[in-house]
Amino acid sequence: MRVIGTAGHVDHGKSTLVEALTGTNPDRLKEEREREMTIDLGFVWMSLPSGEEIGIIDVPGHRDFIENMLAGVGGIDAALFVVAADEGVMPQTREHLAILDLLSINSGVIALTKVDLVGEDETSRFEWLTLVEEEIRQVLAGTTLNGAPIVRVSARSRFGISELIQSIETCLKECPQRPDLGRPRLPVDRIFIMPGFGTVVTGTLLDGHLMVGEEVQILPKDTRGRIRGLQTHKQKEDIATPGSRTAVNISGVNVDQINRGNVIAHPGDYVPTRRLDVYFRLLREASQSLVHNLKTKLYLGSAEVVARVRLLGTEKLDPGEEAWLQLELEDPVVAVKDDRFILRRPSPGETLGGGIIVDPHPEGRHKRFNSKNLNHLNALKKGSPQDIVLHLLIGQGVVKINDLVTQSNLDKEIATAAIIDLYRAGQLVNLDTEISQKSSSVQDHAKFILGMDDVVTSKGFWEQLADHFINEVKNYHIIFPLRRGIPREELKSRLKGVYKNQLTTALYNSAIHKLIEEGFLSESGSMVFIPGFTIEFSLDQKDQIKALLTRFTSSPYAPPTAKECLALIGEEVFNALVELEKLVFLPPDVVFRKEDYDQMVSQVIQLIDKHGEITAAQVRDYFNTSRRYVLAFLEHLDARGITIRNGDFRKLKKIVKN
Numbered sequence: 001m002r003v004i005g006t007a008g009h010v011d012h013g014k015s016t017l018v019e020a021l022t023g024t025n026p027d028r029l030k031e032e033r034e035r036e037m038t039i040d041l042g043f044v045w046m047s048l049p050s051g052e053e054i055g056i057i058d059v060p061g062h063r064d065f066i067e068n069m070l071a072g073v074g075g076i077d078a079a080l081f082v083v084a085a086d087e088g089v090m091p092q093t094r095e096h097l098a099i100l101d102l103l104s105i106n107s108g109v110i111a112l113t114k115v116d117l118v119g120e121d122e123t124s125r126f127e128w129l130t131l132v133e134e135e136i137r138q139v140l141a142g143t144t145l146n147g148a149p150i151v152r153v154s155a156r157s158r159f160g161i162s163e164l165i166q167s168i169e170t171c172l173k174e175c176p177q178r179p180d181l182g183r184p185r186l187p188v189d190r191i192f193i194m195p196g197f198g199t200v201v202t203g204t205l206l207d208g209h210l211m212v213g214e215e216v217q218i219l220p221k222d223t224r225g226r227i228r229g230l231q232t233h234k235q236k237e238d239i240a241t242p243g244s245r246t247a248v249n250i251s252g253v254n255v256d257q258i259n260r261g262n263v264i265a266h267p268g269d270y271v272p273t274r275r276l277d278v279y280f281r282l283l284r285e286a287s288q289s290l291v292h293n294l295k296t297k298l299y300l301g302s303a304e305v306v307a308r309v310r311l312l313g314t315e316k317l318d319p320g321e322e323a324w325l326q327l328e329l330e331d332p333v334v335a336v337k338d339d340r341f342i343l344r345r346p347s348p349g350e351t352l353g354g355g356i357i358v359d360p361h362p363e364g365r366h367k368r369f370n371s372k373n374l375n376h377l378n379a380l381k382k383g384s385p386q387d388i389v390l391h392l393l394i395g396q397g398v399v400k401i402n403d404l405v406t407q408s409n410l411d412k413e414i415a416t417a418a419i420i421d422l423y424r425a426g427q428l429v430n431l432d433t434e435i436s437q438k439s440s441s442v443q444d445h446a447k448f449i450l451g452m453d454d455v456v457t458s459k460g461f462w463e464q465l466a467d468h469f470i471n472e473v474k475n476y477h478i479i480f481p482l483r484r485g486i487p488r489e490e491l492k493s494r495l496k497g498v499y500k501n502q503l504t505t506a507l508y509n510s511a512i513h514k515l516i517e518e519g520f521l522s523e524s525g526s527m528v529f530i531p532g533f534t535i536e537f538s539l540d541q542k543d544q545i546k547a548l549l550t551r552f553t554s555s556p557y558a559p560p561t562a563k564e565c566l567a568l569i570g571e572e573v574f575n576a577l578v579e580l581e582k583l584v585f586l587p588p589d590v591v592f593r594k595e596d597y598d599q600m601v602s603q604v605i606q607l608i609d610k611h612g613e614i615t616a617a618q619v620r621d622y623f624n625t626s627r628r629y630v631l632a633f634l635e636h637l638d639a640r641g642i643t644i645r646n647g648d649f650r651k652l653k654k655i656v657k658n
């Protein structure tokens, strides 16, 4: 579920446009809000051509705009930014844009409204609109809405409305759905009583889902209640999902126990705070500099709280400048790292600027101009060390720990601690399993786990890689059920097709080694197979094998040739018997049963032991066989390094215990 919010100068046609889009006049709904649970002040919804239902928060006036926009700040996915063609860019156009920018709303569509009012004829209208669009583009430049599409519309004649809807759809397609982080929070923007039901609150749900029947905590006071009913866009739901405009009917709580700005959450998920470390930007248009100890109003979520500003690293902040602030709040709020906020001067009312919450629970009151604190905040702003390392890791795929530390730009100690944390949390996977080879370890206590030269990857990449390896081997077993496994090199070339140059020999070897160590694959010689895989012969094949082996039994030392074997059992079965070590194949043509071959080896060793040396003819006579078999057999013994040949004679190369 997605929500868009309108913005733009008063009287530029926002409400009229919302009515043209949805068929509902958001202003008319105001009068109905006492009666209808889901109808919010200026809140309506519509279906896009794709069938997706979206919510629209309409903001009629300036002050309402800020409160409403902030009420759904995290929940607004995109802005519907309205500029009237006849007036062009006006002061509130700029101010609203600045606020969207501070809130980091980076998707949106610009509706150039009232195009029916400009120009005497087509040519002059075209020229006028081109000029206004040029002006809008200039204003958008450098903001989060830079480059947003501009659509010419007239709510009155409905010119351009379907194009605008299309544009909204395209814009939303590009913004990701809100994640479910498993810790829902609903900043309350409206509270009312619904006769027969009791207390109802509304807001845009963030970071998790809510379910009917759940116990909830109303923060910052620890008021407890239970969800009796949920509605999204007037529909009853059992579960409300993140990003959706949600009405919650809470039992066990009176309306006077809840205020706008409160947060509905699962008990224990959030701890309210009265102090925030923030990174702030004073608007270029601000009428004065920001000074230490200034009393301001903080707008965060749907909350509005008096906040005293502490300037941490500068004496004063001039318009357009950014700085670290610590905000001391009069009342506690629920805040989460990376939440956006706005600061306003209470009177006369003026938006000063805004920024991002970097630490919602600072350890204490920071000393001003303390470089250690400021450095720490700068690092936090970039993300926690784990975030930074993980981000790099995911981007790189596979990387050496040493390089990860360097690229993170973090202090070496901090980076290595983050790497160890990620490793322990299972987020970082070490591909180097050769523990003994670790030269320099990441940290003493992690010795034998991670080495600076170890190659690591992210959990996601490893799982994907491991799946590919395992599936490739499994498929091979299906296609070649009579083969023991896939040759290592063949597996590598198959996977290269997927991973290309990313799959270096080192990575391939490490991955195989790790998968074997973890018991997902087995290896025998150069064959890789799934543990427990056995070659299963069909009944026919079993009969053929039996017939063949009978022939081996009747003349073990002058057995059937390879050619005869192939004729009897076929190549696949023959190869399988060789792989299973039932047969010993001495190419090109000699084959023995394994037990007969072993027998021959031990007897030949004994004969040489006895005589010192032996000729092929002696072996032939001993086994009562032909020269062809004996030559192949003895050459094989030479090749194995058991015997050594000298003219017609062979002796033992080394003492062999067979």
Ligand code: GDP
Pocket: 008, 009, 010, 011, 012, 013, 014, 015, 016, 017, 060, 113, 114, 115, 116, 117, 153, 154, 155, 156, 157
């Ligand atoms: P808001 O303050 O931005 O919500 O503006 P409204 O929607 O209340 O519109 C202000 C005035 O402009 C109203 O009188 C509307 O009837 C008029 N208006 C809005 N859209 C159009 C339009 O496309 N064409 C014309 N001619 N008038 C419009």
